[in-house]
Amino acid sequence: DIVMTQSPSSLAVSAGETVTINCKSSQSLFWSRSQMNYLAWYQQKPGQSPKLLIYSASTRQSGVPDRFIGGGSGTDFTLTISGVQAEDLAVYYCQHHYDSLPPYTFGAGTKLELK
Amino acid sequence: QVQLKETGPGLVQPTQTLSITCTVSGFSLTSYYMQWVRLTPGKGLEWMGFIRSGGTTEYNSEFKSRLTINRDTAKNQVFLEMNSLKTEDTGVYYCARGGMGLWLPYWGQGTLVTVSS
Numbered sequence: 001d002i003v004m005t006q007s008p009s010s011l012a013v014s015a016g017e018t019v020t021i022n023c024k025s026s027q028s029l030f031w032s033r034s035q036m037n038y039l040a041w042y043q044q045k046p047g048q049s050p051k052l053l054i055y056s057a058s059t060r061q062s063g064v065p066d067r068f069i070g071g072g073s074g075t076d077f078t079l080t081i082s083g084v085q086a087e088d089l090a091v092y093y094c095q096h097h098y099d100s101l102p103p104y105t106f107g108a109g110t111k112l113e114l115k
Numbered sequence: 116q117v118q119l120k121e122t123g124p125g126l127v128q129p130t131q132t133l134s135i136t137c138t139v140s141g142f143s144l145t146s147y148y149m150q151w152v153r154l155t156p157g158k159g160l161e162w163m164g165f166i167r168s169g170g171t172t173e174y175n176s177e178f179k180s181r182l183t184i185n186r187d188t189a190k191n192q193v194f195l196e197m198n199s200l201k202t203e204d205t206g207v208y209y210c211a212r213g214g215m216g217l218w219l220p221y222w223g224q225g226t227l228v229t230v231s232s
Contacts, residue, residue, distance in 0.1 A: 001176075040218040042160075049209055049225055050152075050160065055218035093160055097217035103175035104217060106160040 002027050002096050006107035012115040013084050021110045023077045023094035027101070029057070030074050038098035041070055041079045044109075045090045054079065055097065081112075089114055117141040119210050123226035127200050135226055137193040137210030144168070144186055148213050149193045151184060154225070155206035166193060200230045 003026040013019050029038045037057035042050040052061045054070035057077055069080045081088055094107040123135040137149065150165040164174035166184045174182050183196045193210055208228055212221040 038216075042219075044154075044160075049222035050219070051222075052218060052220045055214075055216065061220055095160070095162070095218075099217060102162075102173050103177065104162045106162065109159050 001103055002029075002098070002101055002105055004094055004096060004105050004107040006092075006094055006110050008110060009108065010111040010113060012113050014115045015084060015086055017084050018080065018082045019084055019112065020081075021079045021092050021094075021112075023072075023079070023107050025075045025077070025096055028074045029077075029096050029098050031098070037073050037077070038096055039070075039072070039077050040095045040097050041068075042093045042095065042106075043088075043090045044093065050093065053092075084112070086114070088112060117212065117221045119212060119221060119223035121208060121210055121223045121226040123208060123228055125227065126229050126231065128232050129200055129202060129230055131200055132196060132198040133200055133204070133208075133228060133230075135195045135208050135210075135228070137195070137223060139191050139193070139210075139212070142212070144188045144191060144193065148217070149184075149186065150211045150213065150217075150219060151195050151208065152211055152219070153206045153208045155203065157203055163195070202230050204228065205230045 005024045007022045039057045041054040044050045058070045067082045071078045091109045091111045093109050118140045148165045151163040166172050186193045207225040209225045210223045211219040
């Protein structure tokens with residue numbers, strides 16, 4: 001199974017800061033035929049379902065603010081939040097969605113907290 | 116619009132079987148994969164398995180032979196059944212639908228399952 005390793009596990013931030021969350025996969029998530037990386041990012045607030053932010057490593061889901069930026073390729077990925085707002089305080093998860101390599105494992109999560 | 120809603124038993128005794136129903140609206144089960152994901156205190160988010168638009172299934176081997184996913188397309192319902200429950204299976208169980216790929220833009224609100232005697 002592909003192992004997804006997220007860092008840091010928690011992050012204390014002030015409003016307006018730019019933060020970066022890292023996600024590393026144990027196998028490459030890049031498929032040369034499609035030229036795509038099969039990695040998604042989700043945001044989960046307490047008592048709510050996960051919300052899709054980014055898929056294919058860098059494609060923002062419709063309606064997601066452009067301060068959320070996904071990057072990386074192969075085995076190393078990042079989620080950057082430019083100008084954190086109070087409403088962004090949540091747990092963030094990465095997940096691979098490489099079709100031919102189930103299970104589609106999640107990272108352990110990064111909790112974004114207020115400093 | 117796309118809607119998903121899970122209904123479950125709330126409390127299940129250890130060694131018993133869990134059954135959860137996901138009722139959907141706004142789309143056809145024969146057009147999309149339906150996935151199950153759970154959130155547990157011990158392991159965070161875990162992908163459990165899916166049923167394809169054509170009705171075949173794929174499971175996370177973590178759940179070995181305990182897990183079964185099936186559906187009733189006429190009733191717009193997807194079912195999760197897992198046997199031999201343990202206290203570690205306590206958590207929130209979600210059904211979710213993909214878009215063009217296996218990423219998950221649509222989620223139910225989740226149903227809390229507590230495994231306890």
